Amino acid sequence: MATLTVYGTPISTYVRTVRLLLERAGTDYTLKGVSIFNGESQSADYLAKNPFGKVPTLEVDGVLLYETNAIVEYLDAVVADHKFSPAEPLRQAQMRQIMGIIDSYLYPRAIGTIVIQRLIVPSQGGTTDEALVNSAVAPAKTAVEAIEALTLGTPYLLGNDIGIADFYLIPIFIYLSKTPEFAAITAQTPKLKAWWEHVSQLPEVTKVCA
Numbered sequence: 001m002a003t004l005t006v007y008g009t010p011i012s013t014y015v016r017t018v019r020l021l022l023e024r025a026g027t028d029y030t031l032k033g034v035s036i037f038n039g040e041s042q043s044a045d046y047l048a049k050n051p052f053g054k055v056p057t058l059e060v061d062g063v064l065l066y067e068t069n070a071i072v073e074y075l076d077a078v079v080a081d082h083k084f085s086p087a088e089p090l091r092q093a094q095m096r097q098i099m100g101i102i103d104s105y106l107y108p109r110a111i112g113t114i115v116i117q118r119l120i121v122p123s124q125g126g127t128t129d130e131a132l133v134n135s136a137v138a139p140a141k142t143a144v145e146a147i148e149a150l151t152l153g154t155p156y157l158l159g160n161d162i163g164i165a166d167f168y169l170i171p172i173f174i175y176l177s178k179t180p181e182f183a184a185i186t187a188q189t190p191k192l193k194a195w196w197e198h199v200s201q202l203p204e205v206t207k208v209c210a
Contacts (some may be wrong), residue, residue, distance in 0.1 A: 001107050002060050002061045002078070003030075003059075003060070003061055004027065004028070004029040004030070004059070004060060004075075004079075005029065005030045005031075005032055005056065005058070005059040006019065006020070006022070006030070006031050006032070006056050006057075006058055007032050007034045007046070007049060007050075007055065007056060008020055008031075008034055008035065008055030008056035008057065009034060009035055009036045009037070010033060010034075010039075011053050011078050012036065012055050012056070012057055013107070013111060013171035013172055013174075013175070014054075014055065014068040014171075015056045016067055016170075016171040016174075016208050016209055017072060017167045017168050017170075017171055018056050018068060018071050018072060018075070018166040019031065020166075020170060020171075020204055020205065020207045020208050020209075021072055021075055021080070021084060021167050022075065022079070022162065022164060023077045023207060023208055024080075024084070024167075024204050024206035025075070025080045025084075025156070027075075027079045027080075027119060030194075031207065034046055034055055034057075036055060037040055039192065041053045041054070042102075048114050049064050049066075050066040052066070053072045054066065054115065056068065056077075058070065058071045058074075059128040060074075068168075069096075069103075069168040070101055072084075072164050072167065072168075073085070073164070074166060077204065081160065083163075084161075084162070084163040084164050084167070085163060085164060086158055086159065086163065091158050091159070094150050094158060094165075095158060095163060095165045097150060097165055098147055098150055098157065098158075098168065098169070099145050099164065099165065099168050101146050101147055102143070102147075102168050102169060102172060105139065105143040105146075106140060106143035106144065106147070106193070107140045107143070107171060107172065107182060107201055109140040109143065110136070110138075110143075110172055110175075110176045110185075111172060111175060111176075113133065113135075113136035114133055114136050114137070114140060114176065114179055115175040115176060115178075117129050117132055117133045117189075118133065118178075118179040118180070118181070119175065119178060119179065133181065133189045136181075137184060137185060140176075140181070140185050141184065141187075143193065144185050144189055145187075145188055145189060147169065147192065148188070148189040148190075148191055148192050148209060150189045151192060151195065152191075153191035153192070153194055153195050154187065155194070155195060155198045156195065157195060157197075160163040162199075162202075166195075166199060170199055170200075170205055170209070171209060173196055173200070174200075174205075174209045177196070177200075
């Protein structure tokens with residue numbers, strides 16, 4: 001079995017996505033902390049691993065992979081025999097559609113704006129920019145409702161089995177659910193509400209996202 005090392009900030013949603021897959025697969029790995037808050041991710045040492053200074057980066061027997069979508073699809077193939085990806089081409093496309101919605105539309109508003117302003121800024125002694133938060137609610141709601149439209153919810157996003165799409169969305173909801181805006185953003189998403197009630201109790205979610 002290859003030696004797997006995940007580099008990244010443990011509270012990063014994308015680091016958590018990778019770790020959720022590894023934990024669910026029961027695969028041994030090492031987590032090496034790389035902070036995105038103190039400049040460590042921009043150090044020469046880390047930039048030699050990932051020239052963009054983003055997290056996570058995966059090292060596999062000395063070979064480096066970055067970009068979360070590449071990492072999770074690689075891991076799904078080598079440690080999980082593709083069990084975290086739907087077998088049907090249409091469902092595979094919908095999985096990547098959900099990943100794309102999160103990357104392009106949900107993460108920037110939900111995490112980059114709402115969570116940062118509601119949770120991070122006050123924790124550092126700052127004041128929430130209410131106008132900025134308010135401007136992010138509608139786009140975040142649109143993104144969540146788009147995922148709702150793709151969700152089967154039986155009980156996971158794309159069927160009976162947990163998969164990559166779930167691992168992508170769980171860390172977003174972990175943080176978003178701690179904000180007052182969560183109720184409004186998910187008001188029209190009954191399938192996602194039921195999904196969240198289920199997945200938030202999973203042992204690997206508790207372990208990785210506590």
